[in-house]
Amino acid sequence: MRVLGTLTGLLAGTRLLAPAQAIELDLSREESIKSAAELTTWGAMSYYSGNESGHSPGAIANKWYEGSVLFLCAMYYWHFTGDSTYNQEVRVGLEHQAGDGDYLPGNFSQYLGNDDQGFWGIAAMTATELNLPDYGQYSWLSLAQGVFNTQTRRNSGWDDTTCGGGVRWQQFNYMSGYTLKNAISNGLLFQLSARLYRYTNDEQYAQWAEKIWDWSNEYLIDNQTWVIADSVTTTQECKVKGYGDNSYNDSSFLMGLAYLYNHTTGATQAKWEQALFGLANKTLQLYFPAKYGNIEFEPTCDPYPNQCFDSNNMLFKGHTSSWLGWTAILVPDLYEQIMHVLQITATAAAAACTGPGQGGNQCGSAWYQSKFDKRPGMEPQISASDLFSVNMIPFIQPTAKKVLGPLTSSTGGTSTSNPNAGMNDNSNEVLLAPITTGDRAGAGILTAIFVAGWVGGLSWMFME
Numbered sequence: 001m002r003v004l005g006t007l008t009g010l011l012a013g014t015r016l017l018a019p020a021q022a023i024e025l026d027l028s029r030e031e032s033i034k035s036a037a038e039l040t041t042w043g044a045m046s047y048y049s050g051n052e053s054g055h056s057p058g059a060i061a062n063k064w065y066e067g068s069v070l071f072l073c074a075m076y077y078w079h080f081t082g083d084s085t086y087n088q089e090v091r092v093g094l095e096h097q098a099g100d101g102d103y104l105p106g107n108f109s110q111y112l113g114n115d116d117q118g119f120w121g122i123a124a125m126t127a128t129e130l131n132l133p134d135y136g137q138y139s140w141l142s143l144a145q146g147v148f149n150t151q152t153r154r155n156s157g158w159d160d161t162t163c164g165g166g167v168r169w170q171q172f173n174y175m176s177g178y179t180l181k182n183a184i185s186n187g188l189l190f191q192l193s194a195r196l197y198r199y200t201n202d203e204q205y206a207q208w209a210e211k212i213w214d215w216s217n218e219y220l221i222d223n224q225t226w227v228i229a230d231s232v233t234t235t236q237e238c239k240v241k242g243y244g245d246n247s248y249n250d251s252s253f254l255m256g257l258a259y260l261y262n263h264t265t266g267a268t269q270a271k272w273e274q275a276l277f278g279l280a281n282k283t284l285q286l287y288f289p290a291k292y293g294n295i296e297f298e299p300t301c302d303p304y305p306n307q308c309f310d311s312n313n314m315l316f317k318g319h320t321s322s323w324l325g326w327t328a329i330l331v332p333d334l335y336e337q338i339m340h341v342l343q344i345t346a347t348a349a350a351a352a353c354t355g356p357g358q359g360g361n362q363c364g365s366a367w368y369q370s371k372f373d374k375r376p377g378m379e380p381q382i383s384a385s386d387l388f389s390v391n392m393i394p395f396i397q398p399t400a401k402k403v404l405g406p407l408t409s410s411t412g413g414t415s416t417s418n419p420n421a422g423m424n425d426n427s428n429e430v431l432l433a434p435i436t437t438g439d440r441a442g443a444g445i446l447t448a449i450f451v452a453g454w455v456g457g458l459s460w461m462f463m464e
């Protein structure tokens with residue numbers, strides 16, 4: 001990381017140009033990590049224009065789902081450092097994209113996938129657990145419940161008509177990807193259910209978490225090797241698997257397992273324990289490989305500067321490092337192993353955040369090279385911010401006022417519950433009505449853009 005010399009000095013004309021000073025990230029100093037988190041979060045938020053006049057709060061052009069990921073990074077930053085600079089923008093944006101209380105906003109709902117909606121649900125759940133004050137019409141908890149309800153109770157989400165269940169990737173049959181049931185859509189709904197269960201203690205969420213897990217275990221996850229397929233195809237009875245080493249497939253499930261393990265006991269806990277420790281081991285080995293000194297590594301993206309065009313892939317390390325950080329908090333037995341690799345990775349990422357933009361703190365994408373790889377953007381900034389924020393964990397001493405782990409409704413969480421959220425939203429039904437040729441063409445173009453945005457995460461080289 002570098003810091004820009006003081007702007008005041010520059011403006012006063014005392015120095016023509018303040019020299020960029022390299023700072024070593026010192027993992028033993030709280031202030032050092034905090035300032036790395038501050039710089040990278042500021043860098044990520046500098047791509048955000050939803051708060052400016054004429055722009056829509058929370059919407060990032062051409063990548064709707066990434067608004068939720070940007071807000072996740074700003075919320076983690078707030079929780080782990082105490083700096084609430086971005087909270088108001090987050091509240092406004094999270095609310096503005098809510099649609100009818102379930103993150104199916106009319107401008108985007110015709111071409112969004114269950115994973116896109118799922119990420120917004122996870123963002124609302126995070127706001128709930130961190131006690132971001134509710135704002136506007138819909139409480140954060142009700143928004144998370146709205147996503148859960150729409151995805152579990154409609155065929156556009158969980159679909160029993162093919163392969164005995166599972167969440168489809170896309171919600172509409174005119175979208176490419178409708179015939180796939182993919183790991184991230186199922187992993188996010190599984191995680192959301194597990195988190196709603198721990199927060200509310202309502203058994204219906206536990207039952208759904210188990211149902212999603214059991215289906216995923218049958219079709220996507222190998223419970224011997226802990227290899228997770230990226231997707232299966234409904235047109236071939238979900239027997240044909242598509243692979244793609246995307247770390248968020250693993251970490252989305254892992255995070256859900258951590259919540260369930262944390263909130264269960266006895267035989268039920270034993271079921272989650274076996275999966276949790278098996279998948280944790282696999283995730284750490286595969287995505288923090290010994291050959292790169294245990295620095296976090298995204299196999300489908302990091303080694304391929306020209307191939308990994310997909311901004312979505314550049315977020316995977318952020319998703320994975322933040323969910324691992326929370327896992328370390330929820331599962332004390334995994335704490336040391338996880339924090340060890342997150343610290344190693346932070347040192348490497350600091351050395352990769354030395355690009356010329358962002359006042360000399362611009363982050364690159366492939367951290368394992370320990371240098372700026374000339375692949376900057378909002379996504380690498382978000383990933384680095386996520387990583388530095390969770391590196392604050394060892395410094396946080398829980399007190400009566402400050403809780404380290406995610407809250408629940410019985411440990412101080414205040415967001416208002418609405419178990420029926422989203423149930424009255426009939427926008428899906430409306431949209432499922434026959435569409436005109438014009439609409440179809442419009443949707444098709446959007447589909448093409450959308451699928452191009454995801455295709456880097458899928459590879460069909462290995463078929464079973």
Ligand SMILES: *[C@@H]1O[C@H](CO)[C@@H](O)[C@H](O)[C@H]1NC(C)=O
Nearest residue numbers: 045046048051052053086089
């Ligand atoms: C919008 O947010 C960015 C990032 O936090 C900030 O730099 C900018 O000043 C804000 N703009 C307005 C109009 O509030």
Ligand SMILES: *[C@@H]1O[C@H](CO)[C@@H](O)[C@H](O)[C@H]1NC(C)=O
Nearest residue numbers: 055056057059096097105107
């Ligand atoms: C939908 O589009 C309109 C018109 O561009 C805009 O005013 C509104 O804020 C958008 N809504 C969302 C949720 O982005």
Ligand SMILES: *[C@@H]1O[C@H](CO)[C@@H](O)[C@H](O)[C@H]1NC(C)=O
Nearest residue numbers: 217218219222223224271274
């Ligand atoms: C592992 O997966 C197989 C095949 O789906 C299943 O029959 C078995 O019950 C699973 N084992 C555990 C411990 O979940």
Ligand SMILES: *[C@@H]1O[C@H](CO)[C@@H](O)[C@H](O)[C@H]1NC(C)=O
Nearest residue numbers: 225277278280281282285286
């Ligand atoms: C962790 O995974 C490696 C291979 O991926 C395996 O050799 C090892 O036995 C696993 N350890 C545990 C504790 O499961």
Ligand SMILES: *[C@@H]1O[C@H](CO)[C@@H](O)[C@H](O)[C@H]1NC(C)=O
Nearest residue numbers: 262329330331332404405406
């Ligand atoms: C559950 O998570 C909390 C952190 O929120 C942690 O303090 C506690 O030890 C965990 N409980 C179990 C049984 O792992």
Ligand SMILES: CC(=O)N[C@H]1CO[C@H](CO)[C@@H](O)[C@@H]1O
Nearest residue numbers: 226227228243244245250282
């Ligand atoms: C941890 C895990 O199981 N990840 C798998 C994701 O998919 C690839 C195949 O493309 C496997 O090699 C990984 O093991």
